[in-house]
Amino acid sequence: MRVLLDEDVPEQVLQVLRHVLRRHTVDHIHSIKWSGKKDSQVLHDAVGRYDVLVTNNYRQFDDPDETSKIKKSGIHHVSYRQRQSGLTGLALAIGAIVASMPQIMADLEVAGGQRLVAIRGIDPTKRFTITDPRRDPPRYWPR
Template identity: 40%
Template sequence: MRLLLDENVPRPLHQILTCFIVGHEIVHLLDLDGWSGTQDEALYPRAAAEGFHVVLTNDGRQMQRPREVAAIAASGLHRIEYPHKHTGLVGISIAIATVTAGLPHALTLLQEADGQRLITLRGIDPTSASRLRVVDPAAAPPKFWPSASRRSATPGDTRE
């Protein structure tokens, strides 16, 4: 399949995808001469005419704009989105995690599809409470954690 990454897809994500998604051609819109700034209404028919099968976008509101929805439907292209609103390192990390975890499954599904599909990749929760497990070994020592008396022993001391 030929995948077109919309210009709102970060370039580092393109580099990562081309490293591990094999058997598919992945092209970033910004690498195509004269495509930068193409409005979505024109993008989908143009991509279909150029032989693309899928457009990957971060534009979660695209499906709320009637003329863009009509262009997507008329193009026959599959559309995959991974909407999120985070910026900076958290934003690129969420984009990478979401797309790299979901895209292989989406591509398998699309290869078997008998018609156009619209897919939303579900993102991860970036809050620290959902992403981290923090243990204070002084308050809740893990199994086999050395006792306080053992930690204060001198190096080479084998006292229990």
């Protein structure tokens, strides 16, 4: 399948997705010189060239005209939200995209028609634990 990353998707994710989605073609709007195109023009131009659009513009469905154009395109629409700003938000967004896309692509390959996918963000407070071995040593910690 052919995947297009919208211009609001961090460019840093392009090479990582190309690595984890080796059976697929992954392009970024910047790399194909479509920067600055309106969403409706991107959808129009992507028909027949791309199967999947990945975007941070999760609010597209708030606009009935844009929703109609997404439907008409027939392109799978994958959206995510960057809930935090700065480098932490960027890292969480990239992590969520990269972790989700292999399974999303597997599901889309067997889908019988257009799908709308919403990537759930990574919760930064539940991704790891920190232990102070002086206060609460794990059972494997030498005493």
